[in-house]
Amino acid sequence: MKLVTGEVMAEIDRRTIEEAGIPGVILMEKAGQGVADKAVSMVGEGEKKILILCGPGNNGGDGFVAARILAHRGFPVHVFLIGNVPEEGEAAVNYNILSNLGLEVIVLKDEKTLWQVTRDREYQLIIDALLGTGLKGEVRGLAEEAISFINSQEIPVLSVDIPSGLDSSNGMVLGQAVEADVTVTFGLSKVGLQVYPGCVYSGEVEVIDIGIPHFITEEAETNAVMVEEKWARKHYPHRSIEAYKGSCGRIFIVGGCRGMTGAPLLAAQGAFRSGAGVVTLGVPASLNDIFEIKATEVISCPLPESKPGLLGSSALPVVLEKSKNKDFLVLGPGLGRGKEIEALVEGLIKESNLPIILDADGINALPGPRILKDRRARTVLTPHFGEMARLLDVSKDEVLAAPFEVARAFAQEWEVILVLKGPHSLVALPDGNVYVNSSGNPGLATAGSGDVLTGVIAGIMGQNISLSEAVAMGVYLHGKAGDFAVDEKGIYGINAGDLVEFLPQAWKAIKEDKIYK
Numbered sequence: 001m002k003l004v005t006g007e008v009m010a011e012i013d014r015r016t017i018e019e020a021g022i023p024g025v026i027l028m029e030k031a032g033q034g035v036a037d038k039a040v041s042m043v044g045e046g047e048k049k050i051l052i053l054c055g056p057g058n059n060g061g062d063g064f065v066a067a068r069i070l071a072h073r074g075f076p077v078h079v080f081l082i083g084n085v086p087e088e089g090e091a092a093v094n095y096n097i098l099s100n101l102g103l104e105v106i107v108l109k110d111e112k113t114l115w116q117v118t119r120d121r122e123y124q125l126i127i128d129a130l131l132g133t134g135l136k137g138e139v140r141g142l143a144e145e146a147i148s149f150i151n152s153q154e155i156p157v158l159s160v161d162i163p164s165g166l167d168s169s170n171g172m173v174l175g176q177a178v179e180a181d182v183t184v185t186f187g188l189s190k191v192g193l194q195v196y197p198g199c200v201y202s203g204e205v206e207v208i209d210i211g212i213p214h215f216i217t218e219e220a221e222t223n224a225v226m227v228e229e230k231w232a233r234k235h236y237p238h239r240s241i242e243a244y245k246g247s248c249g250r251i252f253i254v255g256g257c258r259g260m261t262g263a264p265l266l267a268a269q270g271a272f273r274s275g276a277g278v279v280t281l282g283v284p285a286s287l288n289d290i291f292e293i294k295a296t297e298v299i300s301c302p303l304p305e306s307k308p309g310l311l312g313s314s315a316l317p318v319v320l321e322k323s324k325n326k327d328f329l330v331l332g333p334g335l336g337r338g339k340e341i342e343a344l345v346e347g348l349i350k351e352s353n354l355p356i357i358l359d360a361d362g363i364n365a366l367p368g369p370r371i372l373k374d375r376r377a378r379t380v381l382t383p384h385f386g387e388m389a390r391l392l393d394v395s396k397d398e399v400l401a402a403p404f405e406v407a408r409a410f411a412q413e414w415e416v417i418l419v420l421k422g423p424h425s426l427v428a429l430p431d432g433n434v435y436v437n438s439s440g441n442p443g444l445a446t447a448g449s450g451d452v453l454t455g456v457i458a459g460i461m462g463q464n465i466s467l468s469e470a471v472a473m474g475v476y477l478h479g480k481a482g483d484f485a486v487d488e489k490g491i492y493g494i495n496a497g498d499l500v501e502f503l504p505q506a507w508k509a510i511k512e513d514k515i516y517k
Contacts, residue, residue: 001207001231002217003191003224003436006133006168012187015216027210028058028090031186032065034208035160038184039070039125042156048124049076053146054105055130055164056083061091062160063129064098064105071103078121079105080114082130082146108142114149126150128178129160133168133190138175147176159183162190163201170404171198179203187212191224194436195404196423223408227427227476228438232510235473237275237463248277249462252301252326253455254319254348255333255361256283258309261290263334263360263451266496268298270455271330273503274477275463280326282319284309312340316347329354330458332362333451341365353377355467359454363387372414378467382419382454408434417471419457421450425479427472435472440479443486448496453478456503480506 004012017024039050052067054060060081071077079098085107086092098105108114130146131139139147147165150157157180162168165177171192181203183193192198193205225231239248251271255264261283268279278299283291285302286309292300301322306312323329329352335341345365349356349372357380358366366372369391372379381391388406389396399406407420411428420426427435457474461467481502485494488502 001226001228002188002222003194003226004188004220004222005191008220009133012212012216012220016212020213025090025093028061029065030210031062033069034184035062035066036069039158043124050125051123052079052127053130054081056086057132058091059129059132059160061094063127064094068098081105081107082142114146123155126153126155126157128157128164131164133162135174139165144176147178151179156181161185162192166192166198166201168192170402171195172402173197177201184208186210188217194226194424199424223432224434224436226436226438227472232473232476235469236511237465245277248275250278250326251276251328251458252280252323253330254282255335256287257334257336260334261287265294266448266451267330267333267455269500270452271459272297273500274456274459276459284311306340310336311344313343316344320351323352323354328458328461330357330454332359333454335361337361357454357458369414372416380417380471384421388420417468419475425475427475429468437475437479439476440482441486443491443494444482446495452496452499477506
């Protein structure tokens, strides 16, 4: 599913009006109808009081339409306008219709009035139609007070198009934003609704068709795509009937240290469950017997150590030699930390000709991002917010404030594929495009989950699929396995091993018909 910014959506609206000849007032009518229908589904029929807070722009116009339709259906509707009465455009048309029908719109001019006129009224729903997708500056004044009021009420909130106060292009909170339970958005979903932190404020997002011609939405330019089941089904990797283990991806995972032998094994299991034909673990020599006991399908490869149970620079020539018949190198799960680890990671980045997935300790060992740009093969990084902050030498709060912008800029500047893990994980590409993941849940916040993800991505990279699509598919599949695990075991009852076990179910949920040809 395409994700667009407010600017792109405005252009879509313009083309719909000018090229298709569909008047803006009709688009607003359909949008308002969609809001009203959703409101009814949230509160049910009957004498349910609904408070609608409108701004003077088109977002408020949608609210005016919803107010008229809800009042016609018998709901006690109270409408408040934050700002000046609209004097032109579709919002003015629908404001005047309300006046003609005798439905009062209370115009609020100061910050105290809102609290006074709503005091002691028992509403069952608030509709937020204050600020739309065109907002760029920080929210201030009466609009800020209105948002504070909405967030202070312990009743459901339905936002129109986007929660007021969110930047539609990146999900940033512009000072303060409405915390919606449900957001209905029109035509196409917006980037700001689906990426962190906007996705936390948006609640359940529902896209409503308001009659925009398909050719216009198809031609709309965007740099973000939501990875959903439909996308995953379309990009499902088909396997040749002539496939053999060597043609299905030969993965070399370098990791493990004393106390962290589980991490590379989880990555290996994730790779196998995602289609990898051969998985080799490069591990500290003194721990090799442990891996031999724990692993069944995996090939273990003992590597020289800097000290017992920890790899170091002495392993570099061996890893390079053993990599010659491999397709992909995974570097990081359980690798450990220290100067010797840093030397090993730096050496492999500089000298390996294989695509590398850097995870966890592999990322923490980087001397800086500049080393990534001159690699002879593609690099994939899978940091969480904290690792991203350390990599950029900024505070975690700076990453949390605008992860979409951070991920996109990093991938472009250093020419890597970046998986920024978090709510609706992001896969940012060197060309500026971003995949936004739709699967997953808070149950994935468990030790080893990231190791499984790294293995899943590596396993899919060995299939008949482009590298960028493989990474996006891996993130989606990992989250989908987590969704199945939580459905069966509960959000507190799953561990990383459960993700491995539910990967086959996740694959089957995407596509159950014949997948080889």
